[in-house]
Amino acid sequence: MVLGAEHTAVFLDGRSNRKRNVTLRFAGGLDIAEEGTVVDSWPYDQVRRADSPPQTLRLRCATALPLARLEVSDAATQGAITAYCRSLDVGGASAGQTWRIVFWSLAAAASILLLAFFGIPFAADRLAPMLPLSIEQRIGGAVEKQAAFMFGGKTCNGAEGQAAFTKLVDKLKTAGGIDLPLEAHVVSSRVPNAYALPGGKVYLLDGLLKKADKPDEIAGVLAHELGHVQHRDSLRKIIQTGGTSFLIGLLFGDVTGGSAVLFVGRSLFDASYSRDQERAADAFAVDVMRKLGRSPKPFGDLLVRVTGSDADKSLTLLSSHPMSEDRLALMSKDTSAREGPELLSAAEWKALKSICSSLAKGEPGTAGFKIKW
Amino acid sequence: MNETVSLPFDVSPVPPPIPGVNRIAFSGRRADFRRLVIRGTALELVTVGFYRFWLATDMRRHLWSNTAVDGDAAEYTGTGKELLIGFLFALAILAPIYLAYFLVGLEAERIKAFASLPLGVFFFLFAQFAIYRARRYRLTRTVWRGVRFWMTGSGISYAWRAGLWVLFAIVTIGFAAPWAKAALERYKMRHTAYGDLQGRFEGTGWSLFKQTWWMWLLLWPSFLILIPVPFILAAIRATEWRWWTSGIRIGDVGFTCKLNDSALIGLYWKVIGWSVLLFTGLGAWFGVVFAIGYQSVSASVSEEQKFIMATQKLPVLFALGFGYILVALAVGVVIRIYLTRDVWQRVVESITVQNLAAADNVKAQGHLVSALGEGFADSLDIAGF
Numbered sequence: 001m002v003l004g005a006e007h008t009a010v011f012l013d014g015r016s017n018r019k020r021n022v023t024l025r026f027a028g029g030l031d032i033a034e035e036g037t038v039v040d041s042w043p044y045d046q047v048r049r050a051d052s053p054p055q056t057l058r059l060r061c062a063t064a065l066p067l068a069r070l071e072v073s074d075a076a077t078q079g080a081i082t083a084y085c086r087s088l089d090v091g092g093a094s095a096g097q098t099w100r101i102v103f104w105s106l107a108a109a110a111s112i113l114l115l116a117f118f119g120i121p122f123a124a125d126r127l128a129p130m131l132p133l134s135i136e137q138r139i140g141g142a143v144e145k146q147a148a149f150m151f152g153g154k155t156c157n158g159a160e161g162q163a164a165f166t167k168l169v170d171k172l173k174t175a176g177g178i179d180l181p182l183e184a185h186v187v188s189s190r191v192p193n194a195y196a197l198p199g200g201k202v203y204l205l206d207g208l209l210k211k212a213d214k215p216d217e218i219a220g221v222l223a224h225e226l227g228h229v230q231h232r233d234s235l236r237k238i239i240q241t242g243g244t245s246f247l248i249g250l251l252f253g254d255v256t257g258g259s260a261v262l263f264v265g266r267s268l269f270d271a272s273y274s275r276d277q278e279r280a281a282d283a284f285a286v287d288v289m290r291k292l293g294r295s296p297k298p299f300g301d302l303l304v305r306v307t308g309s310d311a312d313k314s315l316t317l318l319s320s321h322p323m324s325e326d327r328l329a330l331m332s333k334d335t336s337a338r339e340g341p342e343l344l345s346a347a348e349w350k351a352l353k354s355i356c357s358s359l360a361k362g363e364p365g366t367a368g369f370k371i372k373w
Numbered sequence: 374m375n376e377t378v379s380l381p382f383d384v385s386p387v388p389p390p391i392p393g394v395n396r397i398a399f400s401g402r403r404a405d406f407r408r409l410v411i412r413g414t415a416l417e418l419v420t421v422g423f424y425r426f427w428l429a430t431d432m433r434r435h436l437w438s439n440t441a442v443d444g445d446a447a448e449y450t451g452t453g454k455e456l457l458i459g460f461l462f463a464l465a466i467l468a469p470i471y472l473a474y475f476l477v478g479l480e481a482e483r484i485k486a487f488a489s490l491p492l493g494v495f496f497f498l499f500a501q502f503a504i505y506r507a508r509r510y511r512l513t514r515t516v517w518r519g520v521r522f523w524m525t526g527s528g529i530s531y532a533w534r535a536g537l538w539v540l541f542a543i544v545t546i547g548f549a550a551p552w553a554k555a556a557l558e559r560y561k562m563r564h565t566a567y568g569d570l571q572g573r574f575e576g577t578g579w580s581l582f583k584q585t586w587w588m589w590l591l592l593w594p595s596f597l598i599l600i601p602v603p604f605i606l607a608a609i610r611a612t613e614w615r616w617w618t619s620g621i622r623i624g625d626v627g628f629t630c631k632l633n634d635s636a637l638i639g640l641y642w643k644v645i646g647w648s649v650l651l652f653t654g655l656g657a658w659f660g661v662v663f664a665i666g667y668q669s670v671s672a673s674v675s676e677e678q679k680f681i682m683a684t685q686k687l688p689v690l691f692a693l694g695f696g697y698i699l700v701a702l703a704v705g706v707v708i709r710i711y712l713t714r715d716v717w718q719r720v721v722e723s724i725t726v727q728n729l730a731a732a733d734n735v736k737a738q739g740h741l742v743s744a745l746g747e748g749f750a751d752s753l754d755i756a757g758f
Contacts, residue, residue: 012519017568017735019445019518051438053400053446067737069448069519093431098416101427101453105420246468 007077013040014065024070024077026084032070040064047085049092057081059088116247121276124239128232133180133199136235140199156186156206161355164348168215169202171343172223175291176284178230184222188356192306196225198234206356211306215344218352219292220285220299220331227284233277278321282330293340300328395726399718400446401439403710409435410709414702425751426460427453432713437515440721443729450521451514451744459510459744460751467749494536499749501535502528505561506746512565513741523739526564528746534560551585552578558617567623568735576620584612603645607637614720625731632723640711640719647707651700658696662689 007024011032022039025031030042042061050069052058057078059070072078082088156162169184184202192207202225204218212218228234289296307324321327344352413428430453437449505528512522538553555578562574588609595601611632618630666683683689 014519015737017518017520017737018733051434051448051450053439053441056446058446058448067450067516067519067521071445101424102416102420105423108423109421 007072007080008074009077010071011039012067012069012071014068022070024072024081026080030070030081030084040068042070044085045087047081047088048090049088059085112247116244120240120243120247123243124236127239128236131235136232137181137199139235139238140197140201154188156188156356156358158351158355158358160348160351161186161353164344164352165204165355167348168219168343168352169222171292172219172226172288176223176226176230176288178226180229180232182226182229186352186355194221194225196228196234198238200229202226202229208302208306209353209355212302212353214298215342215349215352216289216294216298217302219294219343220289220296221302223285223288224281224299226288227281228277230284231277231280233281236277237274275322282322282327286331292343294343296331297328300324300331304328393728393730395443395729397721397724397726398441398444399439399721400441401435401714401718403714406432406435406714407710410706410714414706418698418702423457426456429453430456432709433511433514436714436717440717442517442726445518448516449514450516451510455510455744456747456751459746459748461748462743462745463748463751497539498532498536501532503746503749504535505531506742507750508561508746509742510744510747513739517567518735520568520735520737521739521741522565522567524561524565524742526560531557531560547589548582548586549578551581554578554613555581555620558620562621565623566739567732569738570624570626570732570735572621572623574620575622576616581613581616584616585609588612603641604638607641608634611635611637618720618724623732624735625728627727629725629727630720630723631725632720636719636723637716640715644707644711647711648704651703651707655696655700659693662692662696665689 007026009022009024009032011020011022011034012018013020020034020039022032022034025033025038028041029044030047031038032040032042042059042064046062046064048060048062050058050060052071055073057072059072059081060066061068072081165184165186169182173182180200182200182202184204186204186206186209189205190207191205192211194202194204194208196202202222204222204225208221209218212221285299286296289299303324409431410428413424413431416424417428430449430451433449433451437447440447505526509524509528512524515522535557538549538556542548542550542553555574555576558576559574562572565572588605592602592605592609595605611634614632615630618628618632621628663683666686666689667679669686670679670682
């Protein structure tokens with residue numbers, strides 16, 4: 001230690017904001033002396049750097065009062081301090097800390113994605129049967145309005161057509177052993193589609209009826225929708241969508257543009273759950289048709305007719321449904337006996353096909369591109 | 374208006390010192406902040422967003438430690454880890470609330486019409502609570518001359534006041550907004566202290582109203598032609614900064630802010646310019662990606678279906694998503710540089726402190742509070758920087 005070279009600093013003791021002019025002595029520790037009296041002594045290995053503007057060295061001590069500070073502006077003293085206090089930057093920001101943050105963030109992301117992929121569908125499968133029907137019906141009421149808005153159109157109620165429709169649905173219901181309340185309607189819309197809503201509401205759009213050549217085709221479609229009802233797929237879908245949005249939202253927090261990521265991520269997951277549910281509903285339809293002694297193949301034919309050939313499409317991660325031709329293949333595989341009686345007579349089929357003609361030319365729905373059955 | 378854009382803060386002559394009057398100096402280098410924000414944003418991307426806690430902390434540390442009153446720089450003592458823990462706590466509390474929200478929403482469907490209103494009100498109040506608590510966290514991490522700022526008061530009580538005042542402001546189609554701002558600021562400052570120096574707020578709604586009413590009147594019709602909007606908004610903002618700063622008292626220490634009406638205009642336009650540039654780039658990128666995706670669909674299907682199929686291709690989706698995220702992050706960088714750092718610099722450099730001697734020999738008081746409020750604010754997407 002060079003005597004005479006006085007090391008001056010400003011000391012803030014952490015009890016008040018009075019700036020005390022002190023001298024520093026490098027003894028057993030960093031001694032802080034005011035007017036010749038040592039007022040505090042900081043062990044060298046406990047002295048840490050605190051934030052400060054570039055030209056000032058500001059120090060704190062891990063074992064002193066949390067806000068006690070030493071401010072050193074003279075370069076020689078700063079040099080002496082860095083020479084004595086070797087742990088100035090311990091615990092501060094470092095490359096190691098950044099890597100740790102990166103590692104644990106990615107680990108958290110991976111576990112959240114795994115949870116979304118395996119945990120949520122499992123939870124939905126277990127939860128859906130436990131929820132009372134009244135809840136599902138309540139949700140159905142809300143969704144119904146949205147659906148009506150999207151597809152447009154009114155409920156068709158040509159008397160004879162309605163009778164034929166009811167007969168067909170009842171047959172399918174009995175064969176499928178549906179034990180949940182069910183409500184099926186034909187709705188006027190150009191969109192060739194059919195859908196099942198929460199609470200056992202099944203809608204057949206007239207556009208699909210127009211494209212159908214025989215009762216078995218429509219029967220297959222309805223059986224498929226009844227499958228969704230029986231499996232309570234709408235409710236499961238709601239639990240899944242809610243769960244994944246929550247998890248993915250949790251993951252991305254407030255990164256700007258997070259909502260777009262959220263949307264894409266959710267679509268990917270939803271589509272994947274959805275394909276599984278569609279396959280299950282197809283299997284249900286095949287089973288019902290077999291019980292009625294009818295072939296499920298016409299359903300597959302109608303599918304392909306409506307969606308077009310799959311030859312130049314590829315199943316993408318975003319497709320909510322399996323490929324039509326794969327589905328046709330599944331339906332054609334069943335070559336068991338099909339000696340059951342016709343589901344509807346020729347007259348009934350004709351009445352069903354024109355069930356919507358009693359309506360004044362309603363507002364045509366927009367051409368739907370997302371096939372939803 | 375152009376001559377007002379280049380601001381004179383680094384060429385302004387040093388005024389002769391007036392006894393009892395101190396300027397606030399900002400010594401942060403723009404390049405340092407830019408590097409900090411770009412690095413932090415890149416890490417945000419890599420860590421799927423989790424780095425935001427450390428980025429916010431680093432930004433605050435930079436701004437605080439480069440802001441000096443009477444030659445003594447402030448210090449921010451918060452850490453990213455505290456913010457992360459606050460966020461996790463908030464999550465634990467919010468998760469059941471979201472579940473309840475979902476169930477209540479179902480129930481509310483039956484009553485229809487005003488079903489969503491009470492829930493919206495609840496979340497608004499909750500957001501106010503979070504804002505108050507987040508301010509409290511930041512304040513208790515703010516240290517000057519070895520003594521911290523701190524805050525009492527209750528977030529719940531603040532949330533009710535905020536709710537009622539905002540309701541009042543809405544009922545009066547905005548005319549009461551200055552009084553709402555003044556009242557809420559009074560509540561916040563009344564519960565703010567630096568050591569044993571008690572804070573208060575002396576700005577009044579009337580003085581803010583007097584200064585800004587004509588700007589608001591100009592603002593609404595100017596939305597029709599858009600161009601004047603940033604000018605007027607920048608002027609309103611500058612006026613509010615002046616009014617707010619000049620109203621603050623900490624003990625007998627007072628502040629005056631001489632921020633020019635035009636001081637922020639250039640910054641607003643720079644943000645707009647960068648955003649236009651970035652979104653144009655994004656549009657071009659989308660166009661190219663779509664064109665390539667569209668070409669690769671060798672289908673005999675309708676144009677519409679071709680379009681849909683192009684958007685469903687995985688590489689196309691990733692290219693679009695990636696471009697979007699990059700641009701969103703870049704806009705974030707621009708906003709942080711111009712609207713956080715540059716606004717900070719211009720505002721603090723325009724402030725003079727009166728009677729700073731009244732803040733000598735202040736005794737340390739107050740305790741640290743957790744970052745739970747910041748966590749709530751983060752979860753609700755209302756986090757300040």
